[in-house]
Amino acid sequence: MTYLYALLFSVAKTARFPNKWSESHWMMDYRFGFIKRGLGGEIFGWFFRKDESSVFILSVAILLLLYAAVIGIAVRETFRREKSIHTVLFFVIFLLSQYIIFSAHLIGYLEHVVFLLTLPVIYLIRRKKFVLASLIAGFSVFIHEITFFLMLPVSTFALLVFESPAQAFSFKNIFSPGMIKKIIAFLGLPVLSLIFLSWFHEREGGDCVTTVFNYLKSIPFIPENVARSVTSAYTQRFSLSFQEQRSHFIQRVFISKATVFYGIPMLFLLWMVLKEFRLKGNIGIFILLAAVSSIPLLMHSIAYDTYRIWTFPFMILFLGFWVLGLKFRFKRAETDILSIPELVFFIISFLLVTLSPNVLFDEETERFSLPVKLILILPLFLMLYLLKKPQSK
Numbered sequence: 001m002t003y004l005y006a007l008l009f010s011v012a013k014t015a016r017f018p019n020k021w022s023e024s025h026w027m028m029d030y031r032f033g034f035i036k037r038g039l040g041g042e043i044f045g046w047f048f049r050k051d052e053s054s055v056f057i058l059s060v061a062i063l064l065l066l067y068a069a070v071i072g073i074a075v076r077e078t079f080r081r082e083k084s085i086h087t088v089l090f091f092v093i094f095l096l097s098q099y100i101i102f103s104a105h106l107i108g109y110l111e112h113v114v115f116l117l118t119l120p121v122i123y124l125i126r127r128k129k130f131v132l133a134s135l136i137a138g139f140s141v142f143i144h145e146i147t148f149f150l151m152l153p154v155s156t157f158a159l160l161v162f163e164s165p166a167q168a169f170s171f172k173n174i175f176s177p178g179m180i181k182k183i184i185a186f187l188g189l190p191v192l193s194l195i196f197l198s199w200f201h202e203r204e205g206g207d208c209v210t211t212v213f214n215y216l217k218s219i220p221f222i223p224e225n226v227a228r229s230v231t232s233a234y235t236q237r238f239s240l241s242f243q244e245q246r247s248h249f250i251q252r253v254f255i256s257k258a259t260v261f262y263g264i265p266m267l268f269l270l271w272m273v274l275k276e277f278r279l280k281g282n283i284g285i286f287i288l289l290a291a292v293s294s295i296p297l298l299m300h301s302i303a304y305d306t307y308r309i310w311t312f313p314f315m316i317l318f319l320g321f322w323v324l325g326l327k328f329r330f331k332r333a334e335t336d337i338l339s340i341p342e343l344v345f346f347i348i349s350f351l352l353v354t355l356s357p358n359v360l361f362d363e364e365t366e367r368f369s370l371p372v373k374l375i376l377i378l379p380l381f382l383m384l385y386l387l388k389k390p391q392s393k
Contacts, residue, residue: 011101014105015104035234080329105358111150113143117143121151122323125186130159137187137190141197249301258307262311266293273324277324
């Protein structure tokens with residue numbers, strides 16, 4: 001109940017219909033030849049009529065599937081871990097985080113599909129079906145090249161964790177012949193797909209600008225300014241994007257407002273992972289997870305939607321927790337309580353994800369004012385107190 005309330009609170013703040021940008025993405029396909037991100041729209045066109053209502057239905061279905069999977073994993077891990085306070089607070093902060101807030105606000109965006117596909121990839125890796133996992137990852141690349149930053153790092157993390165001894169993980173393990181073969185079996189196809197996509201886009205991507213723009217502009221519900229913006233996103237070369245955005249990387253990552261409002265809750269999630277899985281004695285895995293969760297921030301060097309990019313590490317940390325939960329099972333300690341500094345850390349993180357205003361797209365604002373937010377978070381505090389109370393015996 002606590003998790004569902006947290007999810008609904010986050011979603012209700014910013015949920016809306018798909019915007020024109022996301023609708024345009026689903027309109028794109030291979031009708032004019034190969035183009036990046038065209039696979040999702042191509043498959044969409046096989047089964048649905050390409051109009052606003054179909055995009056809405058598909059977008060809602062994808063997001064509900066993702067939310068159902070997230071809640072299912074959170075509940076399962078919570079009971080598997082005997083309602084550990086570290087696990088509960090991890091999932092509460094995640095479900096209140098800016099990732100959930102922006103996922104509802106940016107309904108219909110293709111990264112939701114990428115994260116949804118990441119779930120079976122991790123499952124297949126755990127079952128040692130590396131080639132099948134590689135096929136799905138390669139498929140995902142042609143839905144959105146963001147797969148490189150979102151799916152591949154955390155899936156490789158899963159492979160390394162699952163295939164290493166539980167209490168003897170070492171970075172040396174990564175370079176063992178057996179591990180390298182498994183990594184190649186998984187990463188081979190998606191990496192080749194990314195190389196081909198990059199080569200093709202650099203060489204041919206700019207040749208269809210007029211064709212794509214005229215097509216999008218001809219769609220009744222796509223305004224001209226959106227058609228122009230989406231055309232640029234689909235045809236502009238990666239190298240040019242890097243040249244335009246790289247100078248902003250340091251500021252966006254280290255000295256922006258998001259560095260504080262998003263960074264502190266992320267650090268809290270990392271601390272809960274450290275405590276829950278007792279990684280002080282297995283620090284290599286903790287360092288690896290911290291590095292993997294930071295990889296999406298590299299997108300600041302090629303893209304300008306800063307606040308959206310800052311949300312992705314939350315989901316990577318969630319997936320990382322799931323991976324570690326599948327790998328490690330500890331008997332709950334009788335002293336499973338928070339220290340005073342940890343409690344303060346939690347409260348600060350809680351207030352940042354629940355009360356701090358989010359910079360939304362299309363000049364929209366959150367539905368709830370600060371007083372309303374304060375009222376709505378009171379039941380969460382009560383639920384957490386009731387969950388915590390039996391543990392203090």
